Amino acid sequence: MERIFNFNAGPATMPLVVLEEAQSELLNFRGTGMSVMENSHRTKEYEAINSEAEALVKELLGVPENYRVLFLQGGASTQFAAVPMNLVSADSHADYILTGAWAEKAQKEASKFIKTNIAASTKEENYTRIPRTDEIKVSKGPAYVHLCSNNTIFGTQWQSFPDLGDVSLVGDMSSDIMSRRFDVSKFGLIYAGAQKNLGPAGVTVVIIRKDLLEGIPTNIPSMLRYDIHAKNDSLYNTPPSFSVYMVNLVLRWLKNNGGLVAAEKRNAEKAVLIYNTIDNSQGYYRGHALKDSRSLMNITFRLPSEDLEKKFAVEATQQGMIGLKGHRSVGGLRASIYNAMSLEGALALVDFMKVFQSKNG
Template identity: 55%
Template sequence: MPVSNFNAGPAVLPRVVLERAQSELLDYQGRGMSILEMSHRSKEYEAINKSAETRFKALLGLGDDYRVLLMQGGASAQFALLALNFLRPGTLADYVITGSWGEKALEEARRIGEVHVAATMAEGGYRTVPSAAELHLSEHPTYLHLTSNETIQGVQWAAFPESGEIPLVADMSSDILSRPFDATKFSLIYAGAQKNIGPAGVTVVLIQQHFLDQARAEVPTIFSYKTHAKNNSLYNTPPVFAVYMLDLVLGWIESLGGLTAIAERNAAKAGLIYAAIDQSNGFYQGHAETSARSQMNVTFRLADQALEKAFLAEAQGQGMVGLAGHRSVGGVRASIYNALEHEACADLAQFMSLFAQKHG
């Protein structure tokens, strides 16, 4: 039975991309071998690598003043690499904490250098993002870091803060290329591919050349952003198949009409589920405040754990998988990334209404 895949990551991939990869798996472009078996120094792979960088920048409307690095280790590795590359002795970085992943980024940076919490929404249970008045920046931070979308709490920045001359950095792992935004506001963006733009195994780092030039030289070679930029992400063996899949997904986003089209698609999907929450007369309790609701991760609770358990079991029985909330917070979470089809969200919204009628 086909399923509706609401997993938070690794997440659903476009069917057309999976079918393309399947058709090319044993024989890539007449080479008689799989892309999985090819040298990363081959002309075929170098073309894929270049295409992924070009497509990524084109979707964001960026030019040669930005580089795209295709790295490994996920966003968790970037928590450390960012600080290693830019936090020099005697400097500090500002962090805005809007959820669990922001906490992790902060903790890792603290292992390396001095940090300042410019704002934290922990006291309210991570239900929203700070206003401009709630941001308290240090005098001369090396960078200002935020998490654009918190998958666990289901909180997303609708509009990004103004940072002035301070380099703005973001972990966009869970909403990258899900909507248009002004990427020129950012000096660096990093994102694990496994939610919106590909499979697990590759992490995209978008970095402004001017900011890259400021990176420290005295870091281990493999951990240096400059190393990966100088070598076009080919310093060591890259995650070849993951980059190949990334390139195919970027092509799929292009074919839909780019980020404006994908944002309309995502907003319609999220609207169906939030409507089911809002029209349930309190049967479902959304976690995020309305102004900060995520378009990627819809999080909510039911009256008690027993009812949540029944909800998840019945949903899975109808082919809706991956709806359990993160193990650290429980509840229900519908992850509705780029590749999830509208019909899956319509089916979930209908199921929610029927379940509420039955148990309310």
């Protein structure tokens, strides 16, 4: 069966070698005589997967010793509620930086439980850019400042993270984790749904500084308490075992292919090819994000008309490239080029863009 180029924002494309490895041991996982999906999470075989995945997250990201890595269910959206419930006391509050739809949703969900403050926002500019550091107005004594590192819908990304002194950052990194290097120690907590850059849907990675595990309220649901999950090494209840297994294979693939240094280089190469095509199209293709805020993961752009955008998406699909239609809330077009998108896929898209313009310009 011929593979296509999958530009969907998520669930997204995965490395072919990872899929083939999973396929090869799907029926008989490491001599157990059964699939990993049938294996009890209390066996030494599954505990080895869980432990290796945590170790690889720490190794690839350079996570300091005073952090834990957890594998949780419920998607990143569950963390919109879990973060404030775990980290904010009744007499405190948290700040949120709004750079897109997911940051908005995180702030709105948190507001159901705690007082929130908007420290910065580019909503009035239709989220075409990331706020400058001097635009971030942190309130007095917030429990944390929340940001979304990459915005899949609008195609913007933090090029570097702000230094806010003693205030802990909380980062939703669902769409760009493991795509580049950054200083984990700037963050008190990081969370990321797996289905864009880490593996299949079903598991969310949480990286949390150990001191934040102390003093978590006991009156919140046990399944939302980070301290309980940390105490039980992410095995408090039956975990999304197959998703964690796949994440572990993806992390191995990343390590075997040069780690984040090489991943960052590959991602930049793909993005430059597509952005150059947009910039050199004499206005035919119009990027949404300002150049200093452009995402290396999600490239958003428009054509002269919505009819042309629909035609572009249809014809691209016919050429073996799917998922290029923009998010339903904003329209336009979007190419998601996560770690597993090959250079060949980016080149195929660039060639198609040039031909499409020549025929329809």
